[in-house]
Structure formats: structure tokens, C-alpha cells
Amino acid sequence: MAEHVILFAGPMGAGKTTAIRSLSEIEVVSTEAANSERHVVDKATTTVALDYGEITLGDDDKVRLYGVPGQKRFDFMWAILKKRARGMIMLVNDDAPDAVQTMIEYLDDFRDLYERGGVIVGVSRTDLGVGPGLAAYSAALQAQRPDLIVPVFTVDPRDAGQMRTVLMTLIANIEMRAMLAPAAEAVAP
Amino acid sequence: MNQPIHQDQFVIGEGHAALSGMCELAPSTIYAALLTDDGFDIVHVSRTQTEASRFASMSSSIQALSDAVGHELRIGDSEYVIMGSAQGHVIQLRIPGQPIVLAALFQPHETLGKALSTARLTAERLAQRLPAAASAAMAAPNF
Numbered sequence: 001m002a003e004h005v006i007l008f009a010g011p012m013g014a015g016k017t018t019a020i021r022s023l024s025e026i027e028v029v030s031t032e033a034a035n036s037e038r039h040v041v042d043k044a045t046t047t048v049a050l051d052y053g054e055i056t057l058g059d060d061d062k063v064r065l066y067g068v069p070g071q072k073r074f075d076f077m078w079a080i081l082k083k084r085a086r087g088m089i090m091l092v093n094d095d096a097p098d099a100v101q102t103m104i105e106y107l108d109d110f111r112d113l114y115e116r117g118g119v120i121v122g123v124s125r126t127d128l129g130v131g132p133g134l135a136a137y138s139a140a141l142q143a144q145r146p147d148l149i150v151p152v153f154t155v156d157p158r159d160a161g162q163m164r165t166v167l168m169t170l171i172a173n174i175e176m177r178a179m180l181a182p183a184a185e186a187v188a189p
Numbered sequence: 190m191n192q193p194i195h196q197d198q199f200v201i202g203e204g205h206a207a208l209s210g211m212c213e214l215a216p217s218t219i220y221a222a223l224l225t226d227d228g229f230d231i232v233h234v235s236r237t238q239t240e241a242s243r244f245a246s247m248s249s250s251i252q253a254l255s256d257a258v259g260h261e262l263r264i265g266d267s268e269y270v271i272m273g274s275a276q277g278h279v280i281q282l283r284i285p286g287q288p289i290v291l292a293a294l295f296q297p298h299e300t301l302g303k304a305l306s307t308a309r310l311t312a313e314r315l316a317q318r319l320p321a322a323a324s325a326a327m328a329a330p331n332f
Contacts, residue, residue, distance in 0.1 A: 030257070048227050049257075
């Protein structure tokens with residue numbers, strides 16, 4: 001059985017915990033605490049260590065799903081968990097202030113994970129129609145990080161089907177890059 | 190909207206008094222802090238160079254993880270967490286009825302029994318001084 005470890009990262013309120021709950025086949029391990037920053041993101045609780053869930057894809061692909069806290073003050077958890085991950089679904093909420101630049105900053109923070117695996121961006125809360133919308137994220141990536149090949153999707157973290165599609169796309173992306181890597185090294189000068 | 194607990198001057202003042210009292214009870218205390226459940230430093234007293242905000246975030250994660258372990262093993266929330274090392278002991282526990290954690294570092298020669306009883310006494314005294322927390326603020330842990 002093949003095993004994958006996938007990280008869910010992104011700012012507070014983007015839907016990381018919800019996405020893992022949508023996907024997981026086991027009871028999700030959560031570490032929620034009362035949120036002191038209701039003026040920043042108005043939700044009662046926030047993740048302070050990790051979320052953990054599991055899902056089986058196909059006959060033999062087991063995926064371990066780890067969510068990290070969104071706040072920078074917990075970046076020690078980012079460092080711990082990204083060591084064991086092969087890929088990342090980065091969720092960003094479209095209605096947050098400066099959401100596009102937030103995506104760029106998070107991608108920079110997890111750049112090493114992109115280098116050795118793969119990353120997908122999922123933009124949530126686009127249905128509210130108050131954010132910059134999907135095209136703005138792709139355009140920013142092309143303009144500011146043209147060396148990155150990162151698919152960008154709109155997602156609803158509550159929708160298990162959508163999240164499953166994103167997860168399978170990420171795993172296919174990781175496996176494709178792993179297959180192509182030896183060929184790319186062979187043609188490098 | 191309520192003021193964040195880590196910016197509440199009453200909580201900070203009462204917390205400082207409680208931590209200072211703890212240092213008098215146990216002079217082996219190297220560092221003691223009160224932090225919110227979600228990792229903000231409320232107040233700390235220190236006899237060492239420690240980055241307060243980082244320590245608060247880490248203590249918050251440890252507290253939540255210990256609660257998750259308690260839930261997984263069906264033994265309830267953790268009452269306290271102890272970390273022993275050659276250079277000192279860390280003890281942390283919740284302030285009863287508050288979304289606040291007390292975390293303290295003691296010198297290695299201190300007995301765990303005294304360190305734990307001092308921390309518990311401090312937590313109980315502080316709980317009596319603080320008004321009951323709103324239920325929303327006590328939403329955690331949420332499995």
C-alpha cells in the first residue's frame with residue numbers, strides 16, 4: 001500500500017480543519033482552542049497544533065492528512081509537520097484582506113515542500129463575490145513566482161467531492177513530477 | 190466584541206501578582222507565564238532569556254495535544270503536563286474555569302512534587318480572583 005502525507009496550510013479561516021473533516025474516513029484528531037482574535041477572523045475556535053485525518057484513495061493509496069495552524073506564531077508546527085509531508089494543499093480565503101499576497105507569502109514559507117513534492121492552491125469563499133477571484137491568484141503566481149507550477153482551484157472545503165478532486169490532482173501532480181525528475185536531471189547541463 | 194484576554198489589564202495585573210507569588214513560594218522558578226488557550230502571552234515573570242511569545246505558542250500546542258491524547262485514550266482532558274530535562278522541569282496546567290494556561294520552568298533540583306503543588310496552588314488562587322469566563326471563550330477543546 002502506498003502512503004502519502006499531505007499538509008493543509010494557509011491562513012486562519014481558510015477552511016483547513018473543515019477540509020480535513022470533509023475528507024477523513026476516521027474521526028479527525030483536532031487541537032482547537034478558543035480564538036482570541038475574533039476581531040481578525042470571527043470564529044469561536046482555532047487550531048493550535050494540528051489536525052489529523054486519513055483517507056484511502058483507490059485500492060492501495062493511503063493518505064495521511066495533516067492540517068497546520070494558520071497563524072505565523074505557530075510556525076514551529078509548520079517546520080515539524082512539513083518534514084514528513086510530500087505535498088501541500090494551500091487554502092486561502094478569497095474574502096480575506098490581501099488574500100493574493102497572503103498566498104504568495106505562504107508559498108514562500110513552504111517552498112521546500114514544493115521543491116520535493118507538489119503544491120496546489122485552493123481558493124475558498126469565492127462564492128461571496130467580495131474577493132479578487134480565481135484569475136487574480138493565477139496572474140499573481142505567473143507574475144511573481146513564474147518558476148512555480150502550481151495549479152489553482154476554487155474549492156468549498158465543506159464539499160467532500162471537491163476536496164477529493166483537489167487531493168487526487170495533487171497526488172497525480174506529485175507522482176508525475178517524481179517520474180519526470182530523472183529525465184529532467186538527465187538533460188540538465 | 191469582548192477585549193482579548195491577553196490585553197485585559199485586570200487579568201494581566203492579577204496574573205502578574207499570582208506569578209510573583211509563585212516565585213516567592215518556589216524560588217526555583219526560572220520562568221512562569223500565563224497564556225491564552227490559543228497561544229498569546231498574557232503575562233510572564235522571568236529569570237532567564239526566553240522569547241515569551243514563542244514559548245506561549247508552544248505551550249498552547251502542547252496543551253492542546255495533551256488534551257487530544259487524553260481524548261484518544263478516553264481518560265478526559267489533561268490536568269497537567271510535565272516535561273523533564275537535565276536543565277529543568279516544565280509544568281503546565283489550565284487555570285480552572287478560564288481559557289488560560291499556566292506554564293512554568295523550574296530548576297532541575299526542584300522536586301516535581303513541590304513544583305506541581307506550587308503551580309496548582311497558583312492556578313487555584315488565580316481562578317478565584319478572575320471573573321467566570323464567558324462560555325464562548327471556553328469553547329475549546331473541540332474534538
